[in-house]
Amino acid sequence: MNHQWTPVAQASEIADGEAIEVVVGEQILAIFRSDGQWFAMDGMCAHQGGPIAQGKVADGCVTCPWHGWQYDLATGIQTINRQPLMQTFPIREVDGTIEVELEK
Template identity: 55%
Template structure:
């Protein structure tokens, strides 16, 4: 017998005005710590802690669709969560949207 799967639902992460363009915010949604980025008017949501040593991804510099962890320089693609050196997905990504003045993530 297989375990029932839960249908992902949209959860409010923050207010839209809290996230300016070319910025990031760290939020907790349903117990998950997420980094949400607005880069060139596109939203991205991924795990907020670097896979290397737990650095705060939301405080990293963003360039060409990648974020660099401020602690030790590990880089990740915003859209995929892939670590750029080994091309391995190390951070989970989440669907994200802006609607009715709020930013929502699907958990």
């Protein structure tokens, strides 16, 4: 499987503590900026598909706006059952562009 760094957003679009949802091909991703770091995660909550990019971000976690499941931004681990329910992706900033490493 090939991996490729794919531009998904401009860093200036996302304030610290916020997130946006992006669609890349058929994949929905949530892109987070938290405490100066970038995180990329599945855009749809593992519970019932809630829009995770609209969740509240605090203490390195995001809380789904639908029923409150929480996930660690870095690992996708659900904070109650400790299972890695959400896929996360490598992410980087290059000259103001946010890139995510995705399978092609």
